[in-house]
Amino acid sequence: MLKSEAFDYGEVAEALVEAISTLTGGKVLIEANSNGEQPDYPFCTYSIISPYIPITFDVVQSETFEAVFSLTWHDVSGLNVLNLANRTNKWFRSFRGRDFLFQKNIIVVDVKTDGQRDDLISIEYERKAGLDIRLRLNDSFIDEVESIDTFEINNEN
Structure with a gap:
């Protein structure tokens, strides 16, 4: 039986959305290659390059692991x-950025x-530039194992 759910990447995405908005005074961060209306330029997208990089190999409960998120800015200006x-x-x-994420239990x-990372779109370019962030995360998964409360030893051969 599961006492808690496995790690939720949505929590990291929410923290990054808030971080980008804080850093840029309201610019948006959306999931890369997603459906929906494209925001006004400039905007940022994220993708999860490596969702799980183990730090230890025998820990399952409350495991600490790392993940790599890629952030890409989009605009019509390459310099921007x-x-x-x-x-x-x-x-x-x-310190400000690291502390911002640390308060959300995310370590940079x-x-x-x-x-x-420019793209040719039809007859014009969309200018892109990006960065990759390696984060250390904690999985709150706990496997609820039934305990053995009593046992009986029978000395018969």
Whole structure:
């Protein structure tokens, strides 16, 4: 029987959405390659590059693990997306950014700028620049195991 559910990546996504909004004064972060209306430029997307990187191999309950999230800024200006990606990188490496996520039980392990990720859309380019964030997370999963309260030893051969 499960006492609690397995890890919810939505909680990390919500924390990143709030972080991007805080950092940029209201710019949005949405899931990459998702359905729905595209927000006004500039906006940021996230994708989960590596959802589970084990730190230990024998822990199942309350396990600590790492995951890599990729953030990509989108705009019509190449310089603007580079500036936003650089600003985002610096913020997640700063005390303020690390503490923001720490308050949500998320540890920033590493932040790497990936650079430009431009796309040709029909006859014009959408400018993109991004970064990858490696995060340390805690899984609250607990396996409720029935205990043996009494047992009887029978000395018969």
